[in-house]
Amino acid sequence: MKRNTITIIIGLLFLAVAVLFYVISLDMMREAYLLPRLLVYAIVVLSIGMIIESLIQHKKEQEKIEDEVASSGGWTAKASFDKAVAIKGTLFVLLIAIYVLLIQPLGYFIVTPLFIVGAFMLLKSTSFVVSIITAIGFSGFVYALFVVFLHLPVPMGILAGLIQ
Amino acid sequence: MLFTPTIVNNIVGGLGNLLQISNILFVLFGTLIGLFVGAMPGLSATMAIAMLLPLTFNLSAETGISMLAALYMGAMYGGSISAILIKTPGTPAAAATILDGFPMAQKGQAGKALGISLVASTIGGLISGFALLLIAPLLGNVALQFGPVELFAVGVFGMTIIGSLTDKSVMKGLLSGVFGLLIATIGMDTISGTARFTFGILNLYSGIPFTVALIGLFSVPQAIRLSMQNDDEAPITSDVKDRMLPTLKELWFLLPTILRSAIIGIFVGLIPGTGGDTACWYAYNETKRFSKHKELFGTGLPEGIAAAESANNAVVGGALIPTISLGIPGSSATAVLMGGLMVHGIMPGPTLMTQYANVTYTLIWAVIFSVISMFVMGLLFTRASIFVTRIKNRVLAPIIIILCVIGSFAINNSMFDVILMFGFGLLGYFMDMIKMPTAPMVLGLILGNLVETSLYQSLAIGHGSAAIFLSSPIAVVLLAFSALSILQATPLFNFLRKKRKTT
Structure with missing residues (x-):
């Protein structure tokens, strides 16, 4: 599995946990939900940010590979995965x-x-x-x-x- | 008067505590284990402390934490043994030692290289130990004036700084820390008295045991990685035939480098999120910068070894300063040490220097004594530790797993903890794959309670208004730094920086 895919999966996993905690916190009193909800908001922002960052990086890497392919006349050193x-x-x-x-x-x-x-x-x-x-x-x-x-x-x- | 009679009494009391025969024996044992563990390329100091943390459960808090601190100190020197002899750093903190250590060993001066490393580690460690003894009580005294507002700011500052100082993605560092804080809210809420996010599982009512989490996050990923490494070829090991200790003349020549690097190590240790791995490179580069013969670095120069080794041992004392005076660990290893205190019900925060003064001051003296112990053990056992550098990673991997499983079971006599440890281990492995640091998550778990309690108390003082955080200058400064460290990770900051460059 590519690093990019794992990043997206972990981002989505953290996002899912955050949403689940938010839903559970709906039944809590203010003292109990105050910090968890603040953290949930932060996780939502950071997870989405991480996924976007990963997608941008992936796009750059793809472009780099395409450039390499073009400059080497169709040949490229493909990362070998053991x-x-x-x-x-x-x-x-x-x-x-x-x-x-x-x-x-x-x-x-x-x-x-x-x-x-x-x-x-x-x-x-x-x-x-x-x-x-x-x-x-x-x-x-x-x-x-x-x-x-x-x-x-x-x-x-x-x-x-x-x-x- | 800087040192109040109470502080002086505590310092003397701590020394008296350490001098008990059982504490001294465990410090010697910890140093020896640290030396061997440090010499094994597959094990880092943090991981070794996490893995051996369960051994301290039935010891007194003073004895247990002293042993772990000694292990940390010993591992910092031990890392240089494999760096010098087999060109593989025993711990990440010994990475810079390779540059001049290995070439020296290749020239037939392996003993001298190890001796320089040992002496530099000893001096660096001693300076940082005494810095800890002098600074921590004073900083602790200042921290005693902190109310909930300042404590909340300290907690947030520690979290954001450890998250944003990562050399990988800042976004990932912060996410790891915030997620750690969120899972720290699992369990019985001390403020409202209700169970939160327990999903009806009884084991979760007392919260996620941080010891279990840190064993999983720090040890299991490394064991999985080691299992996949190919170490069929035996490393080229240099023989130690020459004498170890440098002459007084050589030591005199190296002293400025050792002292400068020790100061660098203390400062790097002070900053949360940075540790020996950063300090060794920083000190090495500074030594090279000050040197008149820069071109000789990397060819087997004693200064190169002295710089890296003095700095990484100095990190131990430096990193413990914020850990014990503020409750904010200065490195991953001290975060695990903090976990070692929490096992005994000692919570992070300024009370460490007052309510738990007997434990804290014993720990400080243990750091100083462990340096002396490291010097003696280093002289006696360096040659013996060459054998452990030859242990294959594929042998170590299952051994690590057994210690993790048995250790996490021993905490609460519970299989649930073992399964949780394994879950955290897998999470840690995948986090590592995407270069997301695990240390902020552990810190989040450790600081969760402090952050939440101080937030609630602050808002109660401010009648529910967040403006209370602007009422304290200390809190304002710390929160401003925290905001800045987050902002520098955003695309907006990069945009402004680029714009400034173009204008």
Whole structure:
């Protein structure tokens, strides 16, 4: 996806949130809606400004490309977009989402080592054996740091009764 | 009398607090972590503080914040290790160190380059620490006279300046900040006592936890970026074979550069929205300008390293001055430090220097002590930290995610916070893609309550009239600066500037 398109999507997203907050604020008393509404007005102006700024920039870039094409007799250096890299990034994000969704039901000690091994394999970080050693070592280290040393909670899931 | 007996008592009390063995140990630990984290090219100081913030939840506020400040200081020096040895800045604040640091290492003087960096960082850090100790109480005393009108103006000034000083689009910077302020209004409204924008979700009644937001915004985007980087080729690492510490003669020669750069660092730190990454370039360019042999810069000149490194460590103390005296963070890293205080229920504002004096003055001494600790740790562990510069980004990425997930869960023992953190992380990633800064959004979340309460109180004093903001000269000046910083981002300003040029 082009940066320009993402800018417009984020601009529209902020705009939509602002409008939604404005509609909700219609039922509020003055003390509660005063600042949110002022901010909503500012977001509307800034979001529209950002979208316009992005469109102008896009137009300039297009003109520049057209000029380049014209001056090089129809040839231009097209920005190469590495699809493989994008797919790897997307898969990593999906892996994080799965980790976040499963950590509570299955527990830290099952999901974290699996996440490390899965991510290392996906990103080709290390060999399989090193991945497993790192997964066990790092999961143990974080548990010791958070739970044993700092007395902070980690989600234990189905192993809750066994370990604690 | 500039320093009242109360201030002197607080300064002495803060020193006494810091000298407790647990605080000293955590400062040493923070410095060491900072040194290693700074040396890893994939991690910035801000991100490391955000990621390790949950470690401080069960510590006392003084101990936790002292450890984080030490981490910040240590990371500023640590960044130069990879800049000098592998030509990759460990933190953005060490970008200018590469120019002369790497060529020096290539000439077989890696130890000397690291030693100059360590000494310059130490002197710069010490000067800024004492500047913090001298200026913050005085500024804090002035801020104590501030009523709601001035506090509102300070909040607006901080927001607009951090939004408009971005080197990217000012429009995007301001939008990020205003959006942060808007989402800070989610939750129970303290003024009207009603729940706002909670959509019936119980977890949102206490508002968006800023710690969760800042972990997501500062750490997850970097982990995603690192996962997509190709680091198959091992970087060329220079060996450290020569001695590290410069001779007294060399130090004497570098001293004017170090002092000038320290002052630059303090001033750059003072300005909200600018940090070590700006200061290092500014100091480097100034040193080059003052030099009689400009042409030698970039070939391995000790002054180049000294300038950049003194300035980026001096930023730490400088950026903490507005943070603790006014409640306006001077850099992204100090915004995260502010978050570290808020976890313990300490809210930004002038009360930091009075109501929470024990914490604040301990923090000030921790900054000074962390410089000494950084010097010792630097001498002992610089060679060891060379190994962490070799850790691949693709190994770091999943590790960062685990620390983010476990850290955000630990805040409230809640999975909702983890999902929220991930949501902010994705938002941060896309914001980064379109070059929209995330720091103003975090500042908006931090200052939201202060801005809203002071706005409401000011209007109550002025019987509902906004003219109340014109009654205070301080507020008028700050709001005028804010308006100016917004106006300079508009097409009208560009039009007037062009017109002036043509006439």
